[in-house]
Amino acid sequence: MSADEPLVLGIETSCDETGVGIVRGETLLVDAIASSVDEHARFGGVVPEVASRAHLEAMVPTIERACGQAGVRLQDLDAVAVTSGPGLAGALMVGVAAAKALAVALGRPLYGVNHLAAHVAVDVVEHGPLPEPTMALLVSGGHSSLLLVPDVTSDVQSLGSTIDDAAGEAFDKVARVLGLPFPGGPHIDRAAREGGQVAIDFPRGLTNNRDMERHRFDFSFSGLKTAVARWVEAREASGEPVPVADVAASFQEAVVDVLTRKAVLACMENGVHALQVGGGVAANSRLRAMAQERCARAGIALRVPRPGLCTDNGAMVAALGAQMVARGREPSDLCLPADSSMPVTLVRA
Amino acid sequence: MLLLAIDTSTSAITAALCGGPGPVSRTVLDARGHSERLAPLLAGCLAESGHTAGDVTHVAVGTGPGPFTGLRVGMVTGTTFALARGIPVVGVCSLDALARTAAAAAGDGELLVATDARRKEVYWARYGVRAGRAHRLTDPAVARPADLPAEVRALPTAGRGPVLFPDLFPRPLPVLDVDAAALGALALEGLELGLAMPVEPLYLRRPDALTSAERASR
Ligand SMILES: [Zn+2]
Numbered sequence: 001m002s003a004d005e006p007l008v009l010g011i012e013t014s015c016d017e018t019g020v021g022i023v024r025g026e027t028l029l030v031d032a033i034a035s036s037v038d039e040h041a042r043f044g045g046v047v048p049e050v051a052s053r054a055h056l057e058a059m060v061p062t063i064e065r066a067c068g069q070a071g072v073r074l075q076d077l078d079a080v081a082v083t084s085g086p087g088l089a090g091a092l093m094v095g096v097a098a099a100k101a102l103a104v105a106l107g108r109p110l111y112g113v114n115h116l117a118a119h120v121a122v123d124v125v126e127h128g129p130l131p132e133p134t135m136a137l138l139v140s141g142g143h144s145s146l147l148l149v150p151d152v153t154s155d156v157q158s159l160g161s162t163i164d165d166a167a168g169e170a171f172d173k174v175a176r177v178l179g180l181p182f183p184g185g186p187h188i189d190r191a192a193r194e195g196g197q198v199a200i201d202f203p204r205g206l207t208n209n210r211d212m213e214r215h216r217f218d219f220s221f222s223g224l225k226t227a228v229a230r231w232v233e234a235r236e237a238s239g240e241p242v243p244v245a246d247v248a249a250s251f252q253e254a255v256v257d258v259l260t261r262k263a264v265l266a267c268m269e270n271g272v273h274a275l276q277v278g279g280g281v282a283a284n285s286r287l288r289a290m291a292q293e294r295c296a297r298a299g300i301a302l303r304v305p306r307p308g309l310c311t312d313n314g315a316m317v318a319a320l321g322a323q324m325v326a327r328g329r330e331p332s333d334l335c336l337p338a339d340s341s342m343p344v345t346l347v348r349a
Numbered sequence: 350m351l352l353l354a355i356d357t358s359t360s361a362i363t364a365a366l367c368g369g370p371g372p373v374s375r376t377v378l379d380a381r382g383h384s385e386r387l388a389p390l391l392a393g394c395l396a397e398s399g400h401t402a403g404d405v406t407h408v409a410v411g412t413g414p415g416p417f418t419g420l421r422v423g424m425v426t427g428t429t430f431a432l433a434r435g436i437p438v439v440g441v442c443s444l445d446a447l448a449r450t451a452a453a454a455a456g457d458g459e460l461l462v463a464t465d466a467r468r469k470e471v472y473w474a475r476y477g478v479r480a481g482r483a484h485r486l487t488d489p490a491v492a493r494p495a496d497l498p499a500e501v502r503a504l505p506t507a508g509r510g511p512v513l514f515p516d517l518f519p520r521p522l523p524v525l526d527v528d529a530a531a532l533g534a535l536a537l538e539g540l541e542l543g544l545a546m547p548v549e550p551l552y553l554r555r556p557d558a559l560t561s562a563e564r565a566s567r
Contacts, residue, residue, distance in 0.1 A: 042560045049417065049556035056421045056550065060428050074433050090418045093384040097422040098429040100388035104395075105402045105433035334388045 006078040006325040009066070009102070010318025011059075013095030014087025014115045015142060016040055016051045018058040020066040021315030022077075023322045028125035031308065031315035032066035034058035041182050045172070046141075048088045055094040063098075066314070077108055079331070081321025084112030084349045085342025087142070092338035100334060109331035111321045112349040114156070114342055115312075116145060119278040121152045121323055122316035126305045131274035134303075137263040139287070140279030140311070141168030141183065144259075146217045146266050147344060153324045158344050159266050160217025163206070167255055167281050170221035174251050177229050178244050188248045189284050195245030197253040197286075203227050204258045217266050224254055256287045264294045276303040282310040324348060351400060352407040352540075353391070353430065354533030357383045357423030358415025358443035359464055360509065361526035364390045366398050366405070367533030373398040374530040383422035391426070406436055409536030411443035411527055413551040414472040414489050415464065424550055439536050439546035444489050444508075446532035448476040451507035451524040452483035459486070461501060463510025463518060466491050471510045472553065475501060491553045494518065 005025035012019035018034040036054035040046045067074060082099030085092060096112065103110035120136045136147040144162035149155070165173070168185060175184025180191065205220035206212070228251050235242045267275050277291055282304055295302040309315060329348060336349055350368040357363075362383055365374035375390050375397070395402060410427030413420045424440075431438035444462045451460055455478050463471040472491050476483040494502065494510065494517040502517055511521035539546050 043558050044560075047556055047558040050558065052417065052421060053550075053552070053556065056425050059425050060432050063429070063432060090421070093418060094421050094425050096384050097387065097426045101391075101426040101429035102433050104388055104391050105430045107402060334392060335385045337385045 004326050006322050007072065007076055008079045008081055008318045008322040008325060009077050010081040010314045010316070010321050011095045011099050012083045012312055012314045012317045013055045013091050014083045015091060015312055016046050016054070017312045018055050018062050019312060019314030019317070020062045021313060021318040022066055022070045022072055023125060023315060023318040025322060025326065026124045026128065028315050029072065030066045030070035031313050032062050032069065033313055034062045037183065044176070044182055048090055051088060052090040052094060055091055059094060059098050074102065075106060077106060079109045079111060079321055079325050081111040081113055081317045083115045083118060083317050084336055085115065085339035087115055087340060089338060089340040092340060096336065096338040100336070103334070110334065110336065111324050112332040112336040113317060113320045114344060114347050116143060116147065116344045117152055117156050117347045118316040118320040120147065120149055120276060121320035122278070122309050123276055123303050123305050124323065125315060125319050126309060127303050131301070133272050134274045134276055135263065135267045135270065135272045136276045136278060137259060138279040139167040139259060139277070139281035141172060142166055143279060144219045145344065146263060148270055148272065152320065152347070153327045153329050154347055156344050156347050160215070160219065160262070162219040162221065163215065164220050164222035165225060167219065167221055167259065168279070170225045170255060171281065173225050174228050177232050178242070178247060185281060185284060188252055189286065191245050192249035192252045192286065195243070195247070195249030197249045199243070199246035200231060200250040202250050202254040204254055207258060207261070217262050219258060219262070221255065224251065252284070252286050256284065256290050259287065260290045260294050263291070264298050264300065267300050268298060273299070274301045274303060278305060278310050280311045283307040350407065351405050352409055352533050352537055353405045354409045354529040354536060355387070355423045355427045356411030356443055356446060356527040356529050356532050357387060357419045358411045358413045359526040362386050362390060363527055363529035364394050365529035365533045366394050366400060367530060367537060369398065372530040372533060374528065376528065378526065380419070383419040387422055387426055402434060405434060407540065408436060408438040409441055409533055410438065410548060411446060411532050412440040412549060413443050414466070414491065414553050415443055416467055417552060420550060424548065428548060438548055439539065440548035441532050441535050441539070441546060442489060442551065443527050443532070444472065444474045445485060445535055446527045447507045447524060448483035448485070449531045449535055450528055451522045452476065452478045453481050455505055455522065459504050460522065461504040461506040462508045463494070463506050464508040465510070465513055469493060473497065473510070475504070489551055489553065
């Protein structure tokens with residue numbers, strides 16, 4: 001193999017997407033996804049057992065599709081990478097087992113990688129090598145993390161994370177309150193375009209002086225979600241119509257304000273000049289706009305991968321695996337566990 | 350012909366290479382370690398037999414029924430291995446493999462296989478035995494042991510059912526978990542006969558979740 005252009009297949013099954021991506025060095029060849037999101041919509045949220053069943057069904061067809069579209073034969077791979085955590089235990093196990101089977105069958109090294117680090121690493125296929133260090137804000141239905149990343153293949157530090165709900169979870173819950181479908185993010189984003197961002201003054205969690213000492217880079221969205229629900233209930237009780245667009249816009253503004261304010265502050269206090277935003281919520285148009293505005297003002301380069309690479313996918317796992325191979329990192333052992341609560345500081349299990 | 354057999358539907362994580370002069374099989378007992386331990390076991394089987402992954406011509410996987418998480422580890426391992434080598438993969442009901450091992454030591458008549466389905470239930474199927482060979486009489490099912498007819502529970506019983514419910518299964522057989530060598534032998538016979546052996550997991554239970562509509566109707 002060529003050490004700087006390794007051909008790596010990555011598998012991602014930490015939640016409800018079966019993702020298989022193939023990367024050559026820093027070039028994305030294919031990003032194949034099978035999603036069970038429609039099945040979960042019937043349940044109003046991700047059901048772990050439904051997700052695990054879907055992963056088993058989708059694994060072989062998705063690998064086949066990825067190879068077909070990329071024009072790659074499995075025996076040409078230099079390494080196999082897989083999300084080994086964090087995520088839903090039963091879902092992770094399907095991907096980890098599949099990756100190990102490829103590694104044994106092909107006689108190739110296996111890299112069990114951290115899902116959050118992979119969200120950061122994926123940007124190399126879009127915007128080239130990661131600035132070192134990079135600050136990463138990862139926001140989705142499963143995570144809300146602020147990470148300081150000196151080297152995505154070996155050194156990722158957590159500055160803060162949510163102390164209750166994930167940002168995307170808050171979007172889902174508020175969407176339910178407003179009678180919008182699951183997943184809530186895109187629907188709130190759309191509704192908010194017609195509404196007033198300052199129509200309703202919703203709380204900004206963990207931003208007062210005391211909280212900024214103890215939880216400087218942590219987030220909290222549970223209070224905000226409750227405040228929205230109370231406001232809507234009061235409206236309904238008074239017999240007045242609920243202004244869905246205003247509620248959506250003001251809620252979204254509160255979330256995005258806190259996320260970008262803390263992310264930019266973290267960059268400035270740590271002397272970091274690049275901020276990457278990833279995770280499903282990075283597709284939110286208001287988050288992108290406000291991050292752009294605040295980064296520009298602070299002299300920080302903003303990097304946001306395209307929406308398809310922000311949500312969970314296999315390409316991000318392949319991208320991180322390829323960077324590990326290129327930097328000569330040790331592969332994982334075949335007895336690698338699926339670790340549902342894998343700490344972000346553990347980049348490779 | 351060299352067939353790799355895998356089963357993870359019981360407390361045993363088991364793999365075997367069959368079709369050569371004598372099967373090479375490896376088993377570890379670890380009801381929760383499937384995803385960690387299966388791949389090293391496969392690598393060990395290959396190494397011990399002096400074969401490489403490239404020598405394997407067929408794969409057989411146990412399709413359960415069994416606790417879902419472990420079952421899936423074996424099934425996805427087998428199907429992905431087969432994909433990587435470009436070889437066929439077949440599925441075998443895991444209870445049939447237990448019955449095959451048990452029948453070898455039992456006399457003519459009938460036997461029962463009852464395995465741990467968790468939640469105080471068993472996966473079970475009834476088998477006829479003739480000349481040391483078992484053939485399945487009922488479809489695999491899941492039930493509370495006490496709900497099985499008394500004459501069924503009274504049959505000689507393989508699997509962990511009798512270990513978990515000794516009062517309800519009075520005639521335990523000394524075959525507790527699947528042996529991949531038995532599963533592999535069944536697969537080889539099925540291939541010989543040209544049987545359809547679909548690789549479909551036998552869950553026998555729906556996922557534990559209510560749809561929004563079901564929740565609303567309660
Ligand atoms: Zn994610």
